[in-house]
Amino acid sequence: MTRFEVNGQTVEVAAEATVPLLDVLRNKLDLKGSRYGCGLEQCGSCMVLLDGEPVYACSRELGSVAGRRVTTIEGLSTHPLIAAFLDEQAGQCGYCLSGIVVSAAALLGRNPAPSRTEIVTALDRHLCRCGAHTRILRAVERAALALREGATA
Amino acid sequence: MSETLPLSVVNNRRLDRWISFDADRSVHLAVGKVELGQGIITALSQIAAEELDVALGRVRILSGDTADAPDEGSTTSSQSIEVSGASVRLIAAEVRARVLDRLAQRLNCSPDELSVEDGAFMRAGALTGHDYWNFAHEADLAREADGNAPRKPHTAYRIVGTNAARLDLPAKLTGAAFIHDMARPDMLHARILRQPGRGARLAALDEAAIRRAAGGAFRIVRVGDFVAFVGEDETVVQRAAASGQEHATWENARRFTPDQQEAASLVGQPSIERVVGEPPSPPDAPEVVRATYSRPFVAHAALAPSCALAEYRDGIISVWSHTQGVYPLRQSLANVLGLERERIIVRHAQGAGCYGHNGADDVALDAALIAMQVPDHCIRVQWRREEEFAFEPFSTAMSISLRAALDADGRPADWMAEIWAGTHVSRPSSGGNMLAAEALPTPAPEPKPQDPPEANGGGGTRNAVPLYDIPVKRVLHHLVTRMPVRTSAMRGLGALPNVFAMESFIDELAELAGQDPVAYRLAMMSEPRARRVIETVARLANWSRGPAGTGRGLGMGFSRYKNRAAYAAVVVELDVVEEIKLRRVWCAADAGLVINPDGARNQLEGGIIHAASITLKEQVTLGAEGVTSLDWDSYPILRFSEVPEITTELIAAPEYPSLGMGECTFGPTAAAIGNAVAHGLGTRIRAMPLTRERIMEALLPG
Ligand code: FES
Ligand code: FES
Numbered sequence: 001m002t003r004f005e006v007n008g009q010t011v012e013v014a015a016e017a018t019v020p021l022l023d024v025l026r027n028k029l030d031l032k033g034s035r036y037g038c039g040l041e042q043c044g045s046c047m048v049l050l051d052g053e054p055v056y057a058c059s060r061e062l063g064s065v066a067g068r069r070v071t072t073i074e075g076l077s078t079h080p081l082i083a084a085f086l087d088e089q090a091g092q093c094g095y096c097l098s099g100i101v102v103s104a105a106a107l108l109g110r111n112p113a114p115s116r117t118e119i120v121t122a123l124d125r126h127l128c129r130c131g132a133h134t135r136i137l138r139a140v141e142r143a144a145l146a147l148r149e150g151a152t153a
Numbered sequence: 154m155s156e157t158l159p160l161s162v163v164n165n166r167r168l169d170r171w172i173s174f175d176a177d178r179s180v181h182l183a184v185g186k187v188e189l190g191q192g193i194i195t196a197l198s199q200i201a202a203e204e205l206d207v208a209l210g211r212v213r214i215l216s217g218d219t220a221d222a223p224d225e226g227s228t229t230s231s232q233s234i235e236v237s238g239a240s241v242r243l244i245a246a247e248v249r250a251r252v253l254d255r256l257a258q259r260l261n262c263s264p265d266e267l268s269v270e271d272g273a274f275m276r277a278g279a280l281t282g283h284d285y286w287n288f289a290h291e292a293d294l295a296r297e298a299d300g301n302a303p304r305k306p307h308t309a310y311r312i313v314g315t316n317a318a319r320l321d322l323p324a325k326l327t328g329a330a331f332i333h334d335m336a337r338p339d340m341l342h343a344r345i346l347r348q349p350g351r352g353a354r355l356a357a358l359d360e361a362a363i364r365r366a367a368g369g370a371f372r373i374v375r376v377g378d379f380v381a382f383v384g385e386d387e388t389v390v391q392r393a394a395a396s397g398q399e400h401a402t403w404e405n406a407r408r409f410t411p412d413q414q415e416a417a418s419l420v421g422q423p424s425i426e427r428v429v430g431e432p433p434s435p436p437d438a439p440e441v442v443r444a445t446y447s448r449p450f451v452a453h454a455a456l457a458p459s460c461a462l463a464e465y466r467d468g469i470i471s472v473w474s475h476t477q478g479v480y481p482l483r484q485s486l487a488n489v490l491g492l493e494r495e496r497i498i499v500r501h502a503q504g505a506g507c508y509g510h511n512g513a514d515d516v517a518l519d520a521a522l523i524a525m526q527v528p529d530h531c532i533r534v535q536w537r538r539e540e541e542f543a544f545e546p547f548s549t550a551m552s553i554s555l556r557a558a559l560d561a562d563g564r565p566a567d568w569m570a571e572i573w574a575g576t577h578v579s580r581p582s583s584g585g586n587m588l589a590a591e592a593l594p595t596p597a598p599e600p601k602p603q604d605p606p607e608a609n610g611g612g613g614t615r616n617a618v619p620l621y622d623i624p625v626k627r628v629l630h631h632l633v634t635r636m637p638v639r640t641s642a643m644r645g646l647g648a649l650p651n652v653f654a655m656e657s658f659i660d661e662l663a664e665l666a667g668q669d670p671v672a673y674r675l676a677m678m679s680e681p682r683a684r685r686v687i688e689t690v691a692r693l694a695n696w697s698r699g700p701a702g703t704g705r706g707l708g709m710g711f712s713r714y715k716n717r718a719a720y721a722a723v724v725v726e727l728d729v730v731e732e733i734k735l736r737r738v739w740c741a742a743d744a745g746l747v748i749n750p751d752g753a754r755n756q757l758e759g760g761i762i763h764a765a766s767i768t769l770k771e772q773v774t775l776g777a778e779g780v781t782s783l784d785w786d787s788y789p790i791l792r793f794s795e796v797p798e799i800t801t802e803l804i805a806a807p808e809y810p811s812l813g814m815g816e817c818t819f820g821p822t823a824a825a826i827g828n829a830v831a832h833g834l835g836t837r838i839r840a841m842p843l844t845r846e847r848i849m850e851a852l853l854p855g
Contacts, residue, residue, distance in 0.1 A: 016368070023388045030336075032329035037456050038538040039391075042785040045456060077327050085326055089318060089751055092191065092759050093506035094325025095456045101326065123793045127785060129456045130506045131762025133796040135755065 002005035004065045008073030012144070017063025019150045022046045024062050024071060033098045035072035037127070044126035047099035048072050076105050080150070084143035085136075092130035100126045104140045112148055116141070158300045161185065165223035166297035168251070169243045172201065173294070174285045178272065179213045180205060185225025186237040187217035187477065187501045191815055192752040195320045196234060196436070199748055203312040204245035204305060205267035207285070207295050214320075217479045217501025227580065229479030234748060234811045235718075242304055243645035248294060250302035255292040256283055263475050307746055307807040315749035321503070321613035332475050332502035337531035340462075342387040344394030345455060346380035347540055347777060348592040349406040351599065356376055358455065359400035366396035374526045374660055379592035380443045381523050383532065393589040393809050394537060406778065413637040414775040416840070418448035424631035429607060429614050433629040434569050436555070443556040444661060445746075446654035448841040450773040452549040453643055457505035458536040459512030463520035465528040470497050474517040475504025481582030482514050486521055489590045489597065508763070509643035512536055512545040514581045516587035522589055539783040544588060547773050548643035549575035549636065553654040555813040563666025567625040570654070574604045575636040577612030577646040581768070586641060602634045603645070610715035616820055619655055620713055621677045637775065643815040648714060649764060652820025653827055653841065654708040660828045661837065670709055670828065671696055673765035680713075682743050686722040687711055689802055694724035698832065704730050706833025710824025718745035719817035720804075723761065725797075725825040729833040732845050733769055735797035735826070740818055742801065745809035753814055757801045760818035766791035767792045768823040770842050789816065 003012045006029060013024055020039075025031045025048070037045030039058045046058040050069035075081070081101050084090075091097045100123060107114055107122040114122070119140045128136065165171070165185070173181045182201045188194045195830040198212040215222050225237055247267065256274055260281065270274045273284040307314075310816040348355070351679060355378045363382075370383030371393055380401075382393040412418045462473040470492065475481045487494045499517075526812040536544075551574040557565035579586040579600050604612035611617070617628045622700035661673040663673035671691050678684055690696075690709070698707050706729055711722040722743040728734045738761055747753045770789050774782045782788040823841070831837040835853045 009234070019388050023391075023410060026334075027387055030335035033327055034330070035457065036333065036535070037458075038785060040538060040784055072259055073327050082326060086318065086322060089316075089322065090756060091319075091325065092755060093189065093456070093504075094322060095331065095505035099327050120793045126793065127456060127790060128793075129454060129508075129763070130792065131759035131766075131791075131796075132755070133791075134758060134764060134794055135797050 002062050004067060005069045007071055012125060013062065015062055018064045020058055021048070021060040021062055021065055021070070022057035026149035027039045031072050031074050035095060035098060037082060044099045044103065045096060047102040049102060049106055050107065052109060054106045067113040073102055076101060079105055081105055081108070081140070081143040084146060088135050088139040088142060090139035091132045096126060096128040100128070101138060104143070107129050108144055108147060112144060112151070114144060154404060158240040158298070159236050159243065161223065161225045162243055162269055162298055162300065167295060168244055168248055168298055170223050171293040172248050174289045175213070175721060176286070176318065178286050179211050180207055180285070181215065182241070183215045183222040184237055185217060185239065185480070186225045186228045188503055189228060189477065189507055191756060192319055192749065193228070197237060198320065198750060199312050199317050200238050200241045201245045203310055204242055205249050205272070205285070207272040207314055209317055211272065219479050219499045222290055224480040227481055234536055235813050240746065243300055245536060245843040246296055246299070246304045247298050247302040251294065252285065252289050252292040255282070256288060290655050296415070308714060313748050314750070317749055319752070330503065331457065332462070332466055332473055332504050332620040333457060333535065335462055335473060335502060337462065337464070338531065339357060340531040340533055341383050341385060341527065342390050343381045343383040343520070343532050343534045344390045344537065345534065345540065346382070346394060346401060347544055348378045348395040349403050352592040353403045353406040355380065355401060356404045357402040362400045363393050363396055367393035372404050374523050375527065376522060377592055377594040378520060379589050381519065383523060383527060391537070408777055409637055409775045409779065411775065414449060414773065416449055416552040419550060419575070419633045420552050422633045423635065424633045425602065426574070427614065427630040427632065429611070429628035429630065430618055430626040433571070433627050434567065438556070441556045441558050442662065442665065444839060445552065445554040446650070446657060446839045447552045448550060448639060448653065450550045450640070451767055452542060452547055452773055452782070453508045453511040453545055453641070454542070454790065455505045455507050455511055458538055458541045459516040460504065460533070460535045461515070461517040462531055462533045463524035464531040467751055468496060471472040471516050471520055472497065472499045472521055473502045473511060474499060474509065474626045475502060475524065476513045476517060477507065477510065478582065480759040481580065482517055485514065485585070485587055486518060486580035488585065489518060489587055490521060490525065509548070510546055510580055510641040515544070518587050518589045520657055521710055542783045542788060543780040546579065546586065546639040546641035549640035551647060551650040553650060555658045555822055557658070557661070558660060559601050563668070564666055565623045565662060568623045569627040570618055570704050571629045572611035572613050572617060573631045574635060574647060575633050575640040577640070577642060578605050579639070579641040586639065602632055603694055604632050606696040609844070611647065613647045615715060616651045617643065618649065618716060620680065620683060620716055621674070623677065624677050629691040638773070638780070644763065645714070645819040646711065648816060648820045649767065649823050652710065652712045653768070653823040656712070656821070656824030657827045657837065657839065660708070660831065661791065669698065671825070674711060682720050683711070683713060684742040685804060686720045686743050689804060690724050690739050693741060693800060693802055694726070694739040695725065702835025703834050704728060706829035706831070708825045708828025708830070708832055710821035712820045712827065714813070714817040719812040719814040721757070721817040721821050723818060723821040723825040725822070725828065725829045727829045727833060729830055729848065731848060733830060733843060733848070734766060735795065736799045737797045738822070740799070740801045742814060742817055743805060743806050744812045744814040746811045748806045748811060750803055756815050757818050758799050760816060761799055761822045762796055764819045764822035768826045768841055768843060772842055772843070802835055812821065
């Protein structure tokens with residue numbers, strides 16, 4: 001039994017400690033927004049926050065998150081990034097997006113005014129096969145602006 | 154009348170097969186084209202809302218369903234707006250006209266006095282108390298469309314031509330939205346032990362070792378040399394499959410030689426020949442400029458592995474698939490499973506962008522085969538990443554030799570393209586190309602190599618005929634019949650390699666003539682819409698070229714996709730010192746009437762990035778035992794840090810019919826990069842991908 005926190009709620013999962021966190025999230029906790037792309041830490045589709053830092057859920061073993069705080073895309077559903085991605089229509093098939101939003105949320109959490117280069121660096125481990133990159137970058141900039149304006153309002 | 158009806162309507166004449174009105178004041182629109190990330194369901198909803206005069210939010214769309222939606226074949230080749238869009242427009246206009254005619258009879262007035270506002274019927278500006286939902290049943294919508302109802306003029310459009318937000322995007326951003334996320338009662342997960350290739354036989358399988366590696370319960374389903382691991386726990390079957398290959402002994406597996414991964418290996422192979430235009434000229438004609446260009450095999454490489462669900466209950470098999478065509482898939486499944494079509498239902502569920510014929514249909518057969526062995530369960534199969542990379546059908550390598558005899562002004566007077574390529578379209582429906590069928594006790598016969606006819610835009614010959622004013626144009630296409638790997642449709646088919654070759658060669662000829670490439674192109678292009686995109690992109694990019702060989706390159710590429718879909722011209726600016734760094738890309742496109750300009754721009758941008766990725770980085774590699782580009786490290790694609798700034802301009806041309814645009818930037822981008830690299834380096838690389846090794850090689854003296 002592994003106990004940890006997901007999106008603000010404590011959960012207990014009965015599974016081997018070596019099971020990938022991604023499988024636990026998707027199949028045991030019905031959180032399907034974290035996606036399987038490669039299982040190899042190469043695409044970023046599975047990205048979640050672990051104590052606020054982006055990690056690959058596909059390679060992260062359940063045992064290693066015991067007692068820790070996991071945030072998935074479902075926990076970010078009211079984050080200004082979501083509205084910004086919709087405003088920019090940033091995405092085509094959308095498969096890459098949830099992981100990208102997770103990494104972007106971590107970036108904006110520690111850097112409210114990132115430069116284009118800093119955004120690119122934060123997202124560079126994510127792949128998007130549809131070529132929605134330029135829209136995605138604009139969406140992150142838009143969300144950063146919204147966050148800053150919200151903070152000063 | 155029927156010869157002028159769009160194909161989708163000819164095949165599905167009944168109005169109520171497409172449109173009906175639901176009690177919650179929504180409009181039910183059923184279409185055969187499916188969402189592949191290209192925004193089609195949003196665009197088709199816009200068209201229906203426009204012609205019916207209802208708010209866009211009222212349209213609920215059902216797409217791709219052999220039980221409940223019309224048969225529109227496959228969703229390919231940028232045909233969806235051209236064919237399905239025209240069909241939805243016609244049907245919606247006719248539904249509106251029939252209902253209003255009926256109301257006019259009831260009210261004893263002329264239909265001209267009636268109008269529609271968000272589905273409510275007005276007479277002389279006043280509400281009649283009637284609307285689609287309380288009155289449509291009075292009209293006979295179970296009848297066949299005749300195509301006679303007038304469609305709105307584009308000048309009256311209020312919904313078409315606006316940037317309606319994608320209807321499917323919110324769910325995809327945050328939650329369960331894909332076929333991968335479906336869960337059904339009694340669901341079992343499955344993974345496949347893939348036969349290495351046609352003819353290979355499984356001689357031994359160390360089941361005990363696989364069970365140790367899996368660490369949980371599962372069963373092995375075996376039909377001939379098709380083997381699947383099936384169980385309740387996805388992690389367990391994934392582990393079983395991951396260890397499966399090393400515990401399997403295959404006999405009679407095919408071997409490969411390293412040169413088979415290169416396009417040059419196709420030249421001279423047994424082939425089926427096709428001539429387009431004038432008969433081929435002799436290869437040794439004197440006074441001719443010549444050059445050979447190539448692109449290797451490339452993968453669709455969808456971000457998500459292929460996935461399908463299937464369940465066999467009470468003699469009916471239901472399949473969920475991200476296929477491009479539910480009806481063609483149903484037919485293919487019927488052929489392989491030996492079931493009547495009536496006992497198979499295929500429903501579309503969304504996957505990641507596929508860009509053509511990838512593993513979607515194959516995994517659907519995997520799931521169906523298992524479901525037949527394990528009835529009364531829902532079988533969910535997901536391919537492993539390396540399985541996707543190794544077994545999806547690739548886009549064929551191509552070698553293209555161009556020759557031109559020049560006139561006194563240095564322009565081509567006689568143009569000849571000689572093309573070597575495998576098939577560009579081997580879909581399950583046409584060619585019987587289904588992976589697991591090769592592993593069955595009676596394997597399906599090898600698909601007969603064929604390529605789309607010229608009437609459909611050709612495959613290997615797609616965009617091989619220049620649009621320029623050249624007196625004599627000749628194309629000789631060799632369809633290579635025996636290929637080292639399965640090949641089938643990918644975005645644009647032969648257009649990207651052909652346009653890369655043609656537009657590179659045009660630049661080479663311009664250089665020989667001592668002319669600016671843009672001026673050289675315009676001097677032999679009389680089509681006004683083509684001229685306009687070339688001129689527009691040159692203006693956007695502030696076209697003016699400095700000397701070659703400085704490390705900074707500027708290049709242009711142009712094509713009209715299929716010589717009859719959207720026009721696009723692209724300019725690329727890049728730096729090239731050992732490696733290529735794209736700086737900026739400008740694009741001008743003319744796609745006639747644009748349903749959703751922002752969606753169209755999204756397609757243009759996506760095409761540019763995808764094409765840049767192919768041009769700079771992508772190649773499927775082969776080792777002795779098969780494909781060796783099995784992950785994103787060995788098959789790299791363009792990343793955030795490598796993507797250029799992109800500026801697009803859509804030419805306003807609403808008076809022309811809508812033209813497919815999903816593929817129109819593909820060839821021009823590849824060509825513009827090739828030309829910009831040649832300009833920056835001062836020497837040309839004619840083989841894609843334009844990698845660091847090729848640049849170093851080109852820079853070597855001698
Ligand atoms: S699925 Fe985790 S990085 Fe690709
Ligand atoms: S939108 Fe399809 S992979 Fe990014």
